[in-house]
Amino acid sequence: MALTSAAFAATIAPGFHDPVFQSQATFRAVLEALAEPGGERAVDGIATAPAPLSPVAAAVIATLADFETTVWRDAALLTPEIEAWLAFHTGAPAVLDPAHAAFALVSASPDCPDFAEFALGTDVDPSTSTTLILRVDGFGEGRGFRLAGPGIDGTREVTIAGAPADLAERLTANRALFPRGIDLILAGPTSVMGLPRTTHIEEIR
Amino acid sequence: MYVSVKGGEKAIRAAHRLLAHRRRGDRAVPEVAADQIREQLTLAVDRVMNEGSLYDRDLAALAIKQARGDLIEAAFLVRAYRTTLPRFGCSTPLDTAAMSVDRRISATYKDLPGGQILGPTFDYTHRLIDFALMADSETPLPEREREPGPAAASAMPRVTDLLGDEGLIEAEPAAADGAEPGDLTRAPLRVPAARDLRLQQLARGDEGFLLALGYSTQRGYGSTHPFAGEIRIGEVEVEFEVPELGFVVPLGSVALSECQMINQFAGSAEIEPTFTRGYGLAFGQVERKVMAMALVDRALRTEELGGEATHPAQDQEFVLSHADNVQATGFVEHLKLPHYVDFQAELALVRQLRREHTAARAARDAQSDDVYEEAAQ
Amino acid sequence: METIGINGSRPRPGEGRGDTITARRAVMALTAKATAFELKAVRDLAPAGVVDLRPPETGLVMLRGRIGGSGAAFNLGEATVSRAAVRLPSGATGFGHVLGRDRHRARDAALVDALWIEGTRRDRLENEILAPLAARIARDEKRRTAEVAATRVDFFTLVRGAD
Structure with missing residues (x-):
């Protein structure tokens, strides 16, 4: 819903203080993260973003979303403050159906819907699938995964803390849909990691 | 076969310097400023x-200066610039009925409400070169009407609305609820294209191309019996x-030209004669462009x-694929880029074909010589 | 040109949201047509501690026409637009949107909007910026109308065979 109240505007926190350079730097980080899956790329988060929207997820969505892209949020992010902040800084229309989302923000990973509930694209236009921005606790600790596929020389091992317990199964099912399927951007406390639909993943027990 | 195509950096740098120098022209003549181009x-x-x-007058003026007056090159520069900017949104549809007019004429009604307003037109000039413009002469100020009367749009109904009130012209259907117009800058243009997309492509299309096509319809290549119902500028x-304000904000005003071409239509089994x-609609004062656009728009509705x-x-x-002069110039001009490898292959092929041709002719000649000799015997 | 009341005849905030929006839009219509120079003076009226909620930026707005002037919308082409949003220490938030690439103009327009909403400096805003601006725009419009009207054709009909 459009914000009609000036009261909201009075409470909106600023976004990037230097929109051009910060959004370009964030875009570069996301681009590299998706080009070299499993690599960690530093992102200068937006500290003033309303909680529980993480600063890094806020920087990513402020960079990628605009008035022509739809954004879906999980239940924890459905606050009026976040609604107002996203409307002001991205202009992106909010959607309640994940299948209509160009981007999805997931803050509480156990609540993350099945990936197949998001837009998966079509064989003709695989680019119309959802890009998921999933908040995680960090990298370099937690569960281990082995990755392979385009952008990875052989295999690569990564550790991710706070990801959904069944991440490997979810992404394997997603990989089977290729060229359709979602792309995943993991937003840590200070960095992002990309797990695009092309990446094969298995959990290291 | 591998043919090296690297190199030439030094030559390119020097070519840029030379281009800038030639653009400047005779340094004894004052340099033209972008705001002079914009205004004059x-x-x-x-x-x-x-x-x-x-729509950005300053930017277009600067592009014209940078392009040494090559208007297609200038349009190319402007297109490239626009790709660097984010899009904030879309305007509400511009209301040309509420235009503050500089010019408004009709070829179909002499005494239309609001009158015929000539505005700044070349139409009645004699096309004689005015050598007075070579001197620093004072341009006289325009005349002013003491009692201009209301310029309000309500005093100037559209000619097509006058015909529409009598039901003599087809109505323009409104969009289906919530239907967003197509945008060829977001999704590739595919034919057949709906009229919204066709008009978008024509509005950015090359004026010369549209002019030639519009002219062709008048000369019998798809006549539409057109009348210039109304032109307003x-x-x-x-x-x-x-969205975050929840209301519509004014951004200022833009100059537009609009042409409503009225065409005869004999009707069909279902539709009464009407x-x-x-x-035609475009930015600025571009009367020829919108007239040609209106002719082509109607032709495309055949x-x-x-x-x-x-x-x-x-x-x-044919029309939509070839109207865009930035695309056209790109494809035509790419022919001057290195095609060394392609050409080496063609060269080898032509040489081989010639060898075969020569051999075949020799064989044929030898055969006919044999026949001749046989006949002689 | 839509005329608006000058010198405080605009409704005050709280007189009803519809009226406030109408009046606010009228102020925005003026600032959208102001030159950079005409708006610059607003910086002297702004208090210290203005937050750039949206730092001034330039982008595009797709201008839409209607098929046949009155039918369904179509995308005509884009225009450059600069925008900004500022918040005064009082919490009043102002938005500026202007055609073109002058980001300072957009921020100055946002300051005018914020100050107008806040209301405490409205008299100076009226007297020093808005009233002279409205007068200049009205003068230009009047001159342009008179110049154009001078090119209106007066047909006189020659009557043949009158008896």
Whole structure:
């Protein structure tokens, strides 16, 4: 819903203080993260973003979303403050159906819907699938995964803390849909990691 | 076969320097400023805004200066610039009925409400070169009407609305609820294209191409029996919905030209005889462009009005694929880029074909010599 | 040109949201047509501690026309637009949107909007910026109308065979 109240505007926190350079730097980080899956790329988060929207997820969505892209949020992010902040800084229309989302923000990973509930694209236009921005606790600790596929020389091992317990199964099912399927951007406390639909993943027990 | 195509950096740098030098011209002559181009070469600026598909007078003027007056190159520069900017949204549809007019004429009604207003037109000039412009002469101020009367748009109904009130011209259907117009800058243009997309492509299309196509319809390649129902040129207010404000904000005004072409239509089994429309709308004062656009718009409607598209101006694929001069110049001019490898292959092929041709002819000659000799014996 | 009341005849905030929006839009219509120079003076009226909620930026707005002037919308082409949003220490938030690439103009327009909403400096805003601006725009409009009207054709009909 459009914000009609000036009261909201009075409470909106600023976004990037230097929109051009910060959004370009964030875009570069996301681009590299998706080009070299499993690599960690530093992102200068937006500290003033309303909680529980993480600063890094806020920087990513402020960079990628605009008035022509739809954004879906999980239940924890459905606050009026976040609604107002996203409307002001991205202009992106909010959607309640994940299948209509160009981007999805997931803050509480156990609540993350099945990936197949998001837009998966079509064989003709695989680019119309959802890009998921999933908040995680960090990298370099937690569960281990082995990755392979385009952008990875052989295999690569990564550790991710706070990801959904069944991440490997979810992404394997997603990989089977290729060229359709979602792309995943993991937003840590200070960095992002990309797990695009092309990446094969298995959990290291 | 491998042919090296690297190198030439030094030559390119020098070519840029030479280009800048030639652009400057004789340094004894004062340099032209972008604001002089904006104010005094206004119609060139208007053309570049349309073909560059970006309303920004200062930018178009600067592009004209940078391009040494090559208007297609200038449009190319403007197009490239626009790709660097984010899009904030869309305006509410511009209301040309509420235009503050500079010019408004009709070829169909002499005494139309609001009158015929000539505005700043070349129409009645004698096309004699004015050598007075070579001197620093004072340009006289324009005349002013003491009692101008209301310029309000309500005093100037559209000619097509006058015909519409009598039901003599087809109505323009409104969009289906919530239907967003197509945007060829977001999704590739595919034919057949709906009229919204066709008009978008024509508005950014090359004026010369549209002029030639419009002319072809008049010369019998798909005649539409057109009348210039109304041409209006002037300023229209732009409004933009700001979601976070929840209301529509004014952005200022833009100059537009609009042409309503009225065309005869004999009707069909289902449709009564009526007038049909061709429509032209573009940035700035571009009367020729919007007239040609309206002719081509109507020609492209041939099939939807039950006709058969047999002429170039009626052929969507032909018109829409070739209207954009930035695309056209890119493809034509790419031919000067290195094709060394392709050409080496062609060269080898032609040499081989010639060898075979020579051998075949020799064999044929030898055979006919044999025949001759046999006959002689 | 839509005329608006000058010198405080605009409704005050709280007189009803519809009226406030109408009046606010009228102020925005003026600032959208102001030159950079005409708006610059607003910086002297702004208090210290203005937050750039949206730092001034330039982008595009797709201008839409209507098919045949009155039918369904179509995308005509884009225009450059600059925008900004500022918040005063009082919490009043102002938005500026202007055609073109002058980001300072957009921020100055946002300051005018914020100050107008806040209301405490409205008299100075009226007297020093808005009233002279409205007068200049009205003068330009009047002159342009008179110049154009001078090119209106007066047909006189020669009557043949009158008896």
